[in-house]
Amino acid sequence: MSVLTAVTAQNSRGVQGAWPLPAEAVRAQFRSVMDDIGVQAVKTGMLASAELVETVAELLADVDAPVVCDPVGISKHGDALLAASARDALRLKLLPLATVATPNLDEVAWLTGVRVHGESDLRRAAGAVLELGAAVGPGEGRAPGGGRRGPAHGTGRRSGGCGRRGMTTGICTGRGGTLASAIASGLARGLSVPDAVASAKEYVTGAIAAGFALGEGIGPVDHGWRWREG
Ligand SMILES: Nc1ncnc2c1ncn2[C@@H]1O[C@H](COP(=O)(O)OP(=O)(O)O)[C@@H](O)[C@H]1O
Numbered sequence: 249m250s251v252l253t254a255v256t257a258q259n260s261r262g263v264q265g266a267w268p269l270p271a272e273a274v275r276a277q278f279r280s281v282m283d284d285i286g287v288q289a290v291k292t293g294m295l296a297s298a299e300l301v302e303t304v305a306e307l308l309a310d311v312d313a314p315v316v317c318d319p320v321g322i323s324k325h326g327d328a329l330l331a332a333s334a335r336d337a338l339r340l341k342l343l344p345l346a347t348v349a350t351p352n353l354d355e356v357a358w359l360t361g362v363r364v365h366g367e368s369d370l371r372r373a374a375g376a377v378l379e380l381g382a383a384v385g386p387g388e389g390r391a392p393g394g395g396r397r398g399p400a401h402g403t404g405r406r407s408g409g410c411g412r413r414g415m416t417t418g419i420c421t422g423r424g425g426t427l428a429s430a431i432a433s434g435l436a437r438g439l440s441v442p443d444a445v446a447s448a449k450e451y452v453t454g455a456i457a458a459g460f461a462l463g464e465g466i467g468p469v470d471h472g473w474r475w476r477e478g
Pocket residue numbers: 351352353387388389390391415416417418419422423424425427449452453456
């Protein structure tokens with residue numbers, strides 16, 4: 249079940265517009281889900297503004313289920329998806345509630361101040377995320393030194409897609425969100441955190457490998473790769 253926090257207009261070329269929903273709309277959707285259906289695990293994504301980060305943190309404080317926080321900051325194309333003024337709220341109010349956090353390398357830098365230049369920095373970055381309160385640190389993100397993120401790495405139709413041949417860069421949209429959602433699904437099924445992360449990592453690797461061209465820009469990961477591979 250979803251609680252929408254913002255509406256975006258976006259495609260493979262970038263984000264053309266973003267409209268945060270009123271906090272009242274987020275609260276009402278949350279109650280609709282919680283009071284009827286319930287929740288086994290939560291995944292947070294784009295929260296857009298300080299007000300929405302604070303609203304979501306307030307709502308999740310009373311939830312007795314694991315929370316996976318994907319601290320979405322900017323899109324693959326460099327479009328801002330979180331106001332700079334919301335970073336403190338995310339650091340101080342939401343991350344302490346997280347069972348697992350999945351910042352990419354850019355997100356870990358603004359969250360913690362730790363810049364990852366090589367593998368040896370990863371443990372330090374994970375430690376800094378843990379200090380913010382999340383139980384598990386960052387995803388590995390792109391390989392350190394593996395090139396800049398952004399449309400320059402476009403993997404759409406013109407550059408052959410994100411698929412198998414693209415795995416050295418693996419640039420496609422939806423990687424971080426897919427990883428975080430897959431971890432939350434594993435936790436909802438009762439897996440331990442390490443098992444949920446391992447299973448999600450395997451899933452996102454397959455989804456990136458099967459990523460496909462769509463539109464003229466950066467194509468998506470393929471969420472259905474397991475069905476297609478039989
Ligand atoms: N080149 C790649 N090859 C294989 N897996 C990758 C690659 N790039 C990213 N991933 C996987 O996708 C996850 C999310 O990517 P990351 O860069 O952290 O997030 P985002 O897509 O939000 O920038 C990583 O933790 C990793 O498991």
